Amino acid sequence: MAYELYYWPSTPGRGEFLRLALEAGGADYVDVARRKTGMAKMMKLMNGPRVTQPPFAPPFLKSGKLLVSQTANILMYLGGELGLAPATVAGKLWANQLQLTIADLVKEAHDTHHPVATSLYYEDQKKEAKRYSENFRKERIPKYLGYFEKVIARNPSGDRYAVGARLSYVDTSLFEVIEGLNYAFPKAFAKQAKKYPLLMALHRRVREKPLMAAYLASSRRLPYDQVGIFRHYAELDG
Amino acid sequence: MAYELYYWPSTPGRGEFLRLALEAGGADYVDVARRKTGMAKMMKLMNGPRVTQPPFAPPFLKSGKLLVSQTANILMYLGGELGLAPATVAGKLWANQLQLTIADLVKEAHDTHHPVATSLYYEDQKKEAKRYSENFRKERIPKYLGYFEKVIARNPSGDRYAVGARLSYVDTSLFEVIEGLNYAFPKAFAKQAKKYPLLMALHRRVREKPLMAAYLASSRRLPYDQVGIFRHYAELDG
Numbered sequence: 314m315a316y317e318l319y320y321w322p323s324t325p326g327r328g329e330f331l332r333l334a335l336e337a338g339g340a341d342y343v344d345v346a347r348r349k350t351g352m353a354k355m356m357k358l359m360n361g362p363r364v365t366q367p368p369f370a371p372p373f374l375k376s377g378k379l380l381v382s383q384t385a386n387i388l389m390y391l392g393g394e395l396g397l398a399p400a401t402v403a404g405k406l407w408a409n410q411l412q413l414t415i416a417d418l419v420k421e422a423h424d425t426h427h428p429v430a431t432s433l434y435y436e437d438q439k440k441e442a443k444r445y446s447e448n449f450r451k452e453r454i455p456k457y458l459g460y461f462e463k464v465i466a467r468n469p470s471g472d473r474y475a476v477g478a479r480l481s482y483v484d485t486s487l488f489e490v491i492e493g494l495n496y497a498f499p500k501a502f503a504k505q506a507k508k509y510p511l512l513m514a515l516h517r518r519v520r521e522k523p524l525m526a527a528y529l530a531s532s533r534r535l536p537y538d539q540v541g542i543f544r545h546y547a548e549l550d551g
Numbered sequence: 552m553a554y555e556l557y558y559w560p561s562t563p564g565r566g567e568f569l570r571l572a573l574e575a576g577g578a579d580y581v582d583v584a585r586r587k588t589g590m591a592k593m594m595k596l597m598n599g600p601r602v603t604q605p606p607f608a609p610p611f612l613k614s615g616k617l618l619v620s621q622t623a624n625i626l627m628y629l630g631g632e633l634g635l636a637p638a639t640v641a642g643k644l645w646a647n648q649l650q651l652t653i654a655d656l657v658k659e660a661h662d663t664h665h666p667v668a669t670s671l672y673y674e675d676q677k678k679e680a681k682r683y684s685e686n687f688r689k690e691r692i693p694k695y696l697g698y699f700e701k702v703i704a705r706n707p708s709g710d711r712y713a714v715g716a717r718l719s720y721v722d723t724s725l726f727e728v729i730e731g732l733n734y735a736f737p738k739a740f741a742k743q744a745k746k747y748p749l750l751m752a753l754h755r756r757v758r759e760k761p762l763m764a765a766y767l768a769s770s771r772r773l774p775y776d777q778v779g780i781f782r783h784y785a786e787l788d789g
Contacts, residue, residue, distance in 0.1 A: 368648075382648050383648045406627075409627075413621040413624055429683050429686065432686065432690055438682075444667050445668070452670055460607055467602075468603075469603055
């Protein structure tokens, strides 16, 4: 039975981390909300009065009777299902830790354009966004990317992947982070990228995997926009 | 062998979610950084050049050779070790999902006083903090607590606990959220608490567990302060 992925249909956002894992794992899945009547189905799972384990927000995944939400939690589940995570308990915890650190970075990337409230327009928090973004570019991007560079460098199985000797969901997520930061902060990112050669090599390695290359060239891959997590506003790029 | 907990020694912060689980599970543990030379030991695990799986930030836990970080990840591990989580895969994923949603709330609670940058003083982002906090009090607290109230109400095992029929780490974490919000936003919280009777009953139930009551009365429980996640600034309480 195909996995059912539920996420807002028009933007990569947090759902993209799941799409990448599903595609890298060669999974059979349906991107439900992008189909006719899919949005209604998604809202029913979120707000239906009989859902005993309701998601707080998209994305979420249905796998048979199982309903799983929170991006890192879904990736942990898919990692085991699709062979995109280490097999040992210690390895699984390590992959999950890295994914949670990626999630923290993603939240901060979102807050560069929404530092006051998600419910307000960007235009109503532009001043705060500028201040937040300056700190994000100068302190936070280097702190996070420097950390992931170190993680790859210290991988006992070699520096081709973040965890172990094979592709994992941590790698596809790091790929998406690089893509997103490069879209949102092209000037700032171009200046910094050379400091993270292993991370950039990993990004290329993920992009060139046959399943990834096919996905990225397809219409299943949504373009970045101005409503998702990663947005480009020139005034926030320094 | 005792678990080794590593967290900043002077504040409850994110470490408190782990202390509560360790205490509720009757675990043998050492709160390393609160001991003499403990801080040096903590910094070495974070920054030592030979740590192959370095934490991004405290808290982290050592259990024998295993080094685990990210609060929700550590709780997932401890949940299994201490019998503070469901035994099934589906139950574990559900508990982890709820904990990740709690983590999102905790991050937002932190951002009420640090909406621009963690590296700046509160005094340098007071204006933004006021705006952020207003939205947090009016929209975010009701959204999160309303969600957890619903989760408890729909628990097929009854509405005494968040997950299943027994105490889990999700309950001790919800306890800490209630404590923290009540400390940080006493006025706003007092007005809202009555809307969440099941959550407030769960809070009392956790507090009255013998192991919890003993812990809360001990010097191991640190008081809230003005350097941690939950801080009280009257001007942010509306």
